[in-house]
Amino acid sequence: MAVKDRDRFSTATRIRLIGEQTAARVYRSQTRRQARRSRLTGRAALLALVLCSLIVALAYPMRQYVSQRAEIADLQRQQERARQRVEQLRDAKARWKDDAYAEQQIRERLHYVMPGETGYIVIDPGAAERSRADLGAADRPWYSNVWDGVDKSDASDQ
Numbered sequence: 001m002a003v004k005d006r007d008r009f010s011t012a013t014r015i016r017l018i019g020e021q022t023a024a025r026v027y028r029s030q031t032r033r034q035a036r037r038s039r040l041t042g043r044a045a046l047l048a049l050v051l052c053s054l055i056v057a058l059a060y061p062m063r064q065y066v067s068q069r070a071e072i073a074d075l076q077r078q079q080e081r082a083r084q085r086v087e088q089l090r091d092a093k094a095r096w097k098d099d100a101y102a103e104q105q106i107r108e109r110l111h112y113v114m115p116g117e118t119g120y121i122v123i124d125p126g127a128a129e130r131s132r133a134d135l136g137a138a139d140r141p142w143y144s145n146v147w148d149g150v151d152k153s154d155a156s157d158q
Contacts, residue, residue, distance in 0.1 A: 110142055 095101045106112050113119040121141070137145050
């Protein structure tokens with residue numbers, strides 16, 4: 001009996017007993033968790049099913065809502081640009097009602113001169129190097145565009 005008592009109080013025996021007790025506690029804890037998990041699995045599955053159903057049911061309307069909001073924003077931007085363009089055109093119309101502005105534009109764009117004045121057209125020295133085809137219609141005098149049109153239509157008839 002002395003050997004058993006001594007064996008019972010030895011460090012190795014105590015450590016082995018502590019390990020067995022700990023293992024038993026862990027095993028009991030795991031079985032409790034598994035029991036709890038098994039009880040919640042049905043509820044969790046039902047909750048997941050309900051959530052998925054809600055997400056699927058709301059996905060299309062939300063997509064439509066977002067796309068319609070984007071379309072509304074685009075239309076509002078277009079409307080604002082149209083308002084600005086209308087204001088610009090009203091300003092231009094008001095300027096053209098002024099005789100001094102109209103006269104200035106006629107002189108500048110059409111190269112008109114008042115009676116008694118002498119008209120000059122300044123030719124750019126680099127213009128000789130550029131061909132007439134390189135110039136856009138807006139860069140040339142209006143009468144050059146008219147004669148080019150006549151020449152083109154005459155050439156297409158032949």
